[in-house]
Amino acid sequence: MKSGSGILSLVTAESKRFIKFFISELKPKGKLFTPFNIISASIITLGAVLIVIRFAKGLSSVTNLSQEFPWGIWIGFDVITGVAFAGGAYVLTFMVYILRQEKYHPIIRITVLNGFLAYVFYAGALLLDLGRPWNVINPIIGNSFGVSSVMFLVAWHFMLYMIAEFIEFSPAVAEWLGWKRIRKVLGGMTLAAVIFGITLSTLHQSGLGALFLMAKSKIHPLWYSEYIPILFFVSSIFAGLSMVIFEGSISHKVFRHRMSQKVHASHDDIVLGLAKICAAAMFVYFFLKVIVFIHEKHWLYLNSTWGYLYLIEIVGFVLIPMRIYVQALKYKNITVVKFAAVLTLIGIILNRLNTSVIAYNWQALNKYYPTWMEIVITLSVVFVEILVLRWIVNRMPILSDPPIWASDEKEERIKKIYLIKEEEPEKWKVSSM
Amino acid sequence: MEGFEYVDIFATKGIEYLVVIAFLFILVFFWRWLNRPVVADIKSRDLNKNKISLIDWFYLADNFYYHQGHSWVAPSRGDVVTIGIDDFAQKLLGKPSALSLPKIGSMLKQGDKGIELKIDSKSIDILSPVEGEVLEINEEVINSPELINMDPYNKGWLLRVRVPQLRTNLRNLLSGNLAKAWMQNAVDKVSQKFSSDFGVVLQDGGVLISGFAKEISPEKWDQLAQELLVTYNALD
Amino acid sequence: MDRRSFVKTLGIMGACTLPGRALQAENMGDETEFYGILVDTTKCVGCQTCTVTCAETHGLPEPDLDALWDSDVPRKTSDKQWTLINRFEVDDQEYYVKTQCMHCCQPACAAACPTKALLKTKEGPVVWRADKCMGCRFCMVSCPFDMPKFEYNSPVPKIQKCVMCWERLRVGQKPACIEACPEEAIIFGKRRDLIDEARRRIYEDPELYVHEIYGEHEVGGTGYLYLASVPLEKLGFRTDLGTIAYPEYTKTFLYSVPIVITLWPAILLALNNASKQAHESTEKED
Numbered sequence: 001m002k003s004g005s006g007i008l009s010l011v012t013a014e015s016k017r018f019i020k021f022f023i024s025e026l027k028p029k030g031k032l033f034t035p036f037n038i039i040s041a042s043i044i045t046l047g048a049v050l051i052v053i054r055f056a057k058g059l060s061s062v063t064n065l066s067q068e069f070p071w072g073i074w075i076g077f078d079v080i081t082g083v084a085f086a087g088g089a090y091v092l093t094f095m096v097y098i099l100r101q102e103k104y105h106p107i108i109r110i111t112v113l114n115g116f117l118a119y120v121f122y123a124g125a126l127l128l129d130l131g132r133p134w135n136v137i138n139p140i141i142g143n144s145f146g147v148s149s150v151m152f153l154v155a156w157h158f159m160l161y162m163i164a165e166f167i168e169f170s171p172a173v174a175e176w177l178g179w180k181r182i183r184k185v186l187g188g189m190t191l192a193a194v195i196f197g198i199t200l201s202t203l204h205q206s207g208l209g210a211l212f213l214m215a216k217s218k219i220h221p222l223w224y225s226e227y228i229p230i231l232f233f234v235s236s237i238f239a240g241l242s243m244v245i246f247e248g249s250i251s252h253k254v255f256r257h258r259m260s261q262k263v264h265a266s267h268d269d270i271v272l273g274l275a276k277i278c279a280a281a282m283f284v285y286f287f288l289k290v291i292v293f294i295h296e297k298h299w300l301y302l303n304s305t306w307g308y309l310y311l312i313e314i315v316g317f318v319l320i321p322m323r324i325y326v327q328a329l330k331y332k333n334i335t336v337v338k339f340a341a342v343l344t345l346i347g348i349i350l351n352r353l354n355t356s357v358i359a360y361n362w363q364a365l366n367k368y369y370p371t372w373m374e375i376v377i378t379l380s381v382v383f384v385e386i387l388v389l390r391w392i393v394n395r396m397p398i399l400s401d402p403p404i405w406a407s408d409e410k411e412e413r414i415k416k417i418y419l420i421k422e423e424e425p426e427k428w429k430v431s432s433m
Numbered sequence: 434m435e436g437f438e439y440v441d442i443f444a445t446k447g448i449e450y451l452v453v454i455a456f457l458f459i460l461v462f463f464w465r466w467l468n469r470p471v472v473a474d475i476k477s478r479d480l481n482k483n484k485i486s487l488i489d490w491f492y493l494a495d496n497f498y499y500h501q502g503h504s505w506v507a508p509s510r511g512d513v514v515t516i517g518i519d520d521f522a523q524k525l526l527g528k529p530s531a532l533s534l535p536k537i538g539s540m541l542k543q544g545d546k547g548i549e550l551k552i553d554s555k556s557i558d559i560l561s562p563v564e565g566e567v568l569e570i571n572e573e574v575i576n577s578p579e580l581i582n583m584d585p586y587n588k589g590w591l592l593r594v595r596v597p598q599l600r601t602n603l604r605n606l607l608s609g610n611l612a613k614a615w616m617q618n619a620v621d622k623v624s625q626k627f628s629s630d631f632g633v634v635l636q637d638g639g640v641l642i643s644g645f646a647k648e649i650s651p652e653k654w655d656q657l658a659q660e661l662l663v664t665y666n667a668l669d
Numbered sequence: 670m671d672r673r674s675f676v677k678t679l680g681i682m683g684a685c686t687l688p689g690r691a692l693q694a695e696n697m698g699d700e701t702e703f704y705g706i707l708v709d710t711t712k713c714v715g716c717q718t719c720t721v722t723c724a725e726t727h728g729l730p731e732p733d734l735d736a737l738w739d740s741d742v743p744r745k746t747s748d749k750q751w752t753l754i755n756r757f758e759v760d761d762q763e764y765y766v767k768t769q770c771m772h773c774c775q776p777a778c779a780a781a782c783p784t785k786a787l788l789k790t791k792e793g794p795v796v797w798r799a800d801k802c803m804g805c806r807f808c809m810v811s812c813p814f815d816m817p818k819f820e821y822n823s824p825v826p827k828i829q830k831c832v833m834c835w836e837r838l839r840v841g842q843k844p845a846c847i848e849a850c851p852e853e854a855i856i857f858g859k860r861r862d863l864i865d866e867a868r869r870r871i872y873e874d875p876e877l878y879v880h881e882i883y884g885e886h887e888v889g890g891t892g893y894l895y896l897a898s899v900p901l902e903k904l905g906f907r908t909d910l911g912t913i914a915y916p917e918y919t920k921t922f923l924y925s926v927p928i929v930i931t932l933w934p935a936i937l938l939a940l941n942n943a944s945k946q947a948h949e950s951t952e953k954e955d
Contacts, residue, residue: 056824057822058823059819059826060821061822067747067818067819070806070810098937098941100945100947130804131802131803131820131826132804132825133803135784135800135801135803138803139783139784139803144784144786145447146784147443147447147450148443148780148916148919149782149783150781150919150922151781152783152784153923153926155783191941195938195941196934198933199933202929203926203930206922210919210922210923211807213918213919213922214810214916214918214919216911216918218810218815360810436885436889437703437774437860437861438791439701439790439791442914442917443780443920443923446923446924452927453931456930457930457934460934464938468942
């Protein structure tokens, strides 16, 4: 349409507007010195200091990692549990874009945003844990592809998944910036990004489990089986959805001022729907565990401390929350659903930590306990993520309605056609740019 | 030679990944190819054999696509389509005194003004139903505009257009049952206008006379026509 | 063609085949087999010469030789010591066992390494390359013997483990510990030959040795082989590791990845299509 020089002037004009806009958006919205802000700022500052020490003096200056326990809570909690919690994104995009269950459409953006940020920050936390992070470029640029390695696969999938999630999320960014044509292009890429994302998620959720397949001699038999990948994948479904319920209840209060009517009104309905899916997934997971239990002859190990821990994890934090979900569904009690969600989340943390840290090298004499410094750094990563989330939700149409020019979904158009029967003549939208 | 020589058990993994990446890439094209817009339903040359439905007063060609501005689109061959105005529009306007069609080679945009009809001294715009390049215009209709009234879906065709994004364009148009519902709605609107404005009630459901816009509103019939053909609001 | 040019052509053709044959011969002789080390614990007297020589050769700190065996718990190699000797008392007899990386035939660590920093060379030793390693420590998680050790105290940490003196092997020398051992308790050679030698020793002295070569089949075979006169569990060896090479445990998962990447998009597209038609038909019914 425009000539070459016209495009250049367009780009420069847009960049100027963008920079001005962005700087104005950087200003905080709302009070600066809330309790949350103060606490998170102090922890983040402390965490930053600790990170500098960690890079200056090596891992042992801030962690309790040892030759027996090469992975601690940075991998066990931040990466492995964090990624399980981010599983809501792929399950929800599956339901909304593949199965077209429009009921969950209102929360799709916040879930995808959460998933995207979770991966960015937890993969970022991974960089903190790497001993020689400057070489992380190696498996990426083709210098040395360790194709035989599950970790190579997981690392690549993380990167590709982040890109897919960003594409899924980018229409919101385009709407925020007012880039109409780009918004249209990105909207067309959503389905491909969703399919790609679901495929990648399946593989890296199970891949995180596959990381431990070679630790056969070191993980307690109750947590080791050849089916770890499948168990991790299935549990990521209800882990992710429980996290969506949990985070949803928090953002419902915190971001109330940003929420559109649609999102607010459908909240309860959505939570109940998710609870149902969680209950079903946990039911299936429990029976998978039973099969594995029989296959690996786990009853031989039950009568021991480890056995009790195992039973607590399965019965206390899988079976019981499942039962509570079902009960809450019967009475449509949202508070009880949230309680069940919290129990489920604890169960997932327990399961992932057991496999990676607690029941790992279970025969070692010196156990691993995280130092307070590891915990502080973990918390500061979480806080930074929450702050970024808050910044984005307060500015971009995540929970609020998208601008009018962007609601060009085909379903909306079809619905508009059905509104022909009204008296007023209809405004025809010019659908091309 | 077990255990005495180097055996790479993951030797083929790298190539497998490359094949899979190629698969994903090719899948995109394969899927689009598989889901090409189905144009085989419409036999392009045999417009006479089209099934025509009568919705109260107006005829609809069953397997055409309709734009809210009352123009129709019939996919012809590949990404080329034929365009005309529907029975409602031609009955609304009556016989045009002159036609102004876009030049061959000009570009149309879906929803923008496409065709201009002159009736008496006033000119009415018809919105273009598709986006594309005009390939051919119907010379016969320019010489004998009454063809539009006599045979709006066949000999009264107006333009042949190449539409590169045919599938996307067709998605914005009405067809099949949706089109019938829309036409029924147009009928309702028109009958309301008759009964409310003038107290004239058409009891027997006979065919409307040509140019009924003038019947409804002799002074402002062009405004009424533009409103019913949606061009009025598009000018906002 | 006259006779001269015919002979010339023949000659040239013949000459052309010569490099081919030479290359072929090179290939046949070039099938390198693994080297290995056989440790005969009945001969080791615990003099620690191998430990000290190893540290000297590789620039590691001198090992502390005092109070070595005060504790009952077998010591482990560390990021400062690639090999050490443990003492075990079985039936009032003392046995000394040298411990270090086992240089498995199908190493779990090399399969685990996402950057190919740990590499199984075709000569046999498993080596670590600093320029590739990113310090993820997945090798440590995967190794059944817990051999790779990490320098947690350093901002530029390395993975430390025995590399069977690979640099020396390439210039035709033997590993430092081999040359240092005064009792010839450890010998170096092709793994195939070492197994033959071990079998010979067992055959010639069946009362002395337990009829088992540790490392012959463990985890698919290792480069270090051990002979002992008492059951190996008593000497701190893990005998519950199985005979399947550890990378095989991840093979099923890794090979199902391309299958999933192929099937999932197809299934998802199909579901998307099916739900679209269901969606549109329910709308048409309205």
